[in-house]
Amino acid sequence: MTIGSTPALLDCEALAACLGTAGSVVLDATFFLPNQGRDAAAEFRAAHLPGAQFFDIDAVADRRSALPHMLPQPAEFAAAVGALGIGNGTHVVLYDANSFMASARAWWMFRVFGHDRVSVLDGGLAAWRARGHSEQSAPALPRAACRFEAAYRPELVRDLEAMRLLVNGAGVQIVDARSPGRFTGSEPEPRAGLRFGHLPGSRNLFFKWLIDSETGCMKAESELASAFRSAGLDLREPLVTTCGTGVTAAILALALYRLGRVDVPVYDGSWTEWGGRADTPIATGP
Structure with a gap:
């Protein structure tokens, strides 16, 4: 787009x-x-x-x-x-x-x-x-x-307090770009000192699943849409992306932009902020 x-x-x-x-x-x-x-x-x-x-x-x-x-x-x-x-x-x-x-x-x-x-x-x-x-x-x-x-443009950014509201049922879908192992908590984080797991209620869509493994290019829009749907996400509803430090979350935002979702924000602090605190709820497993 x-x-x-x-x-x-x-x-x-x-x-x-x-x-x-x-x-x-x-x-x-x-x-x-x-x-x-x-x-x-x-x-x-x-x-x-x-x-x-x-x-x-x-x-x-x-x-x-x-x-x-x-x-x-x-x-x-x-x-x-x-x-x-x-x-x-x-x-x-x-x-x-x-x-x-x-x-x-x-x-x-x-x-x-x-x-x-x-x-x-x-x-x-x-x-x-x-x-x-x-x-x-x-x-x-x-x-x-x-x-x-x-x-x-504040509408393209989410901070810690905004994410606290989202995990308490604000009706926005949270999609996490980290690997499945990091999402479930079965693999260690690349940065020391973080808890393992994910934001409660979030869905996992590993960013590499949006990239063609042979060419290294982003997949076609139809394949991107299928990947988001397979992760249990409704492309018609509000979304926010997250990851480890707000880097690969932007890959999801770029893919969503190509699908016409120009309004998707990124959680800037992502798991390094959320998983590095003792006062934030976490979930493990799928």
Whole structure:
């Protein structure tokens, strides 16, 4: 689905045709979970799309919070993206090297701060390479700073207190993007100190089930709709997405956007916040 003329997903050929043109900026938003043992910034320095700049969700974040990569204040986001040469008229294209982590998170962040001219490269760096497109290791030339005015959309974000209301029966479906083992509590969390399980009443839809295992691209819209229905979710009713730290929850939000649900919020703190507290109810098992 698109808002105006901007597609939520962009294929490699479409990006190759506009790469380096005025009015567009490409950002590598790769993020790895702690247990993956990889360094996103180092991999970016080794190879990235021509002209791309690195977008670090741990840097463009609320540094005052003890939780990882929480949303920054609007002025902080505006300053960070403006320094990357992004203005309110810029088409931002995000990609990553880890199954939409965290290109989808960054896509959601731009939307939260009022910017709809934003797309995600379908299949990311792996798809770009598979199609034989060029890469570079040299740093991109600095871009002239732009003025970016953020317009915060609170309707696309849920916090702890809002989620407390939802688990007490506010009539909103909660969908969790974590793996089935993490959802049921049978597998450990990648971050230490968290309880195991899920928000009471939530449903599980592992984000990888929305991605084609052969191409690394997001599945067709009919398959996405089927996956949500199979998880026991009604696409006509209100939804909110969650995960470990608000990263893969944005992949669900991106998939739902493609299905016409442009109104779906993400629980920013997700399980790291909820499961890290002693005063929040949890459920285990399916």
